[in-house]
Amino acid sequence: xxxxxxxxxxxxxxxxxxxxxxxxxxxxxxxxxxxxxxxxxxxxxxxxxxxxxxxxxxxxxxxxxxxxxxxxxxxxxxxxxxxxxxxxxxxxxxxxxxxxxxxxxxxxxxxxxxxxxxxxxxxxxxxxxxxxxxxxxxxxxxxxxxxxxxxxxxxxxxxxxxxxxxxxxxxxxxxxxxxxxxxxxxxxxxxxxxxxxxxxxxxxxxxxxxxxxxxxxxxxxxxxxxxxxxxxxxxxxxxxxxxxxxxxxxxxxxxxxxxxxxxxxxxxxxxxxxxxxxxxxxxxxxxxxxxxxxxxxxxxxxxxxxxxxxxxxxxxxxxxxxxxxxxxxxxxxxxxxxxxxxxxxxxxxxxxxxxxxxxxxxxxxxxxxxxxxxxxxxxxxxxxxxxxxxxxxxxxxxxxxxxxxxxxxxxxxxxxxxxxxxxxxxxxxxxx
Ligand code: ADP
Ligand code: ASP
Ligand code: MG
Numbered sequence: 001x002x003x004x005x006x007x008x009x010x011x012x013x014x015x016x017x018x019x020x021x022x023x024x025x026x027x028x029x030x031x032x033x034x035x036x037x038x039x040x041x042x043x044x045x046x047x048x049x050x051x052x053x054x055x056x057x058x059x060x061x062x063x064x065x066x067x068x069x070x071x072x073x074x075x076x077x078x079x080x081x082x083x084x085x086x087x088x089x090x091x092x093x094x095x096x097x098x099x100x101x102x103x104x105x106x107x108x109x110x111x112x113x114x115x116x117x118x119x120x121x122x123x124x125x126x127x128x129x130x131x132x133x134x135x136x137x138x139x140x141x142x143x144x145x146x147x148x149x150x151x152x153x154x155x156x157x158x159x160x161x162x163x164x165x166x167x168x169x170x171x172x173x174x175x176x177x178x179x180x181x182x183x184x185x186x187x188x189x190x191x192x193x194x195x196x197x198x199x200x201x202x203x204x205x206x207x208x209x210x211x212x213x214x215x216x217x218x219x220x221x222x223x224x225x226x227x228x229x230x231x232x233x234x235x236x237x238x239x240x241x242x243x244x245x246x247x248x249x250x251x252x253x254x255x256x257x258x259x260x261x262x263x264x265x266x267x268x269x270x271x272x273x274x275x276x277x278x279x280x281x282x283x284x285x286x287x288x289x290x291x292x293x294x295x296x297x298x299x300x301x302x303x304x305x306x307x308x309x310x311x312x313x314x315x316x317x318x319x320x321x322x323x324x325x326x327x328x329x330x331x332x333x334x335x336x337x338x339x340x341x342x343x344x345x346x347x348x349x350x351x352x353x354x355x356x357x358x359x360x361x362x363x364x365x366x367x368x369x370x371x372x373x374x375x376x377x378x379x380x381x382x383x384x385x386x387x388x389x390x391x392x393x394x395x396x397x398x399x400x401x402x403x404x405x406x407x408x409x410x411x412x413x414x415x416x417x418x419x420x421x422x423x424x425x426x427x428x429x430x431x432x
Pocket of ligand 1: 010011012013014041206227228229230232233234235236237238239262263264265266
């Protein structure tokens, strides 16, 4: 029987500089024995920098776009020089990748924004994976580089493409699997895919965890590990909270709920493909790779400490009928259709006789366009800049701590999960 395949995913934080790549090389050499596929994200904050290239280009400021792109290219060359010296085929490979975007920037911006975005932003993952492959080869690992655009088939919904699972599974099974049994490491990119017309697509920001789960599913992996700058999944984001503790063992269900409501440590779409094939997920630290991390699977215990997640940039929209008619079935049907059309993520909702309120992620101009579409039939009040705080396995002390000094605009308790939409107090608050 073929040896079990494992998937390792390295995110932007783990490959932000030459030392990061060396560390990734050490993790793969020591802990990646046996058939292994490696999925890598763009280095550090490259995707944000590439987004700036796109927005300069869209404003027809091609000079700024080109100079920002040159900075990104240079930072990859600098890291290559540190790792591989002055003479190496990697420079030509990187150049071939970047030149595609350089050509695009010489044209005028005459395509849809989201399409152009995907063609440009995807270069981040292509470049990091070229660099990582070259480095792994330099430390005597057998590597085969795969272009994920030839493996992950999607629809044409640019920037948030949906996976065509049957084509993707066939492509990955036929192309990647045979290589892995030959004991080569496959290196490929997170975040990107392509349509059947070979147009590059992306799977949504932070989507590399999801790509790794797609590979895990299609390769029937034994396990998937994502290497992060935290020891595992914690009871809250350590950037926002003190006194957090690691959760050693988490159920798929707990993980999907946490990540859907804002625990940024795992992309929310990651869990389903893994759960569907009972593939365990390890969230591990690239800083202390020997640590146990967190295991996510179906056999986790049922009791947990209070777990807090915070989703920022919430817009609370109160939708009321203009003529005092009830917000009943026929109105709700219309409203849900519009919510689906404008692709709003609704995190909480509440209704009364003549109004319906939702708390949604305030992404791009979606909420404004949604409200515009309703204006003939409804009055909409909107409050922006709020946060959704979810406390799972809540106790009263933790809930009170969260809402202290803040206005609570929505509140709900289902079982032992409390959700609150909170904002700044606009009245004086007494200090402790
Ligand atoms: P990647 O390098 O793979 O892109 P991310 O930066 O997306 O990794 O995810 C790691 C970050 O997730 C951590 O630095 C941490 O601030 C954040 N995070 C949010 N919620 C949690 C949580 N509950 N447990 C651990 N980390 C969390
Ligand atoms: N590089 C992409 C992003 O920053 C995907 C990822 O890192 O997961 O959104
Ligand atoms: Mg990330």
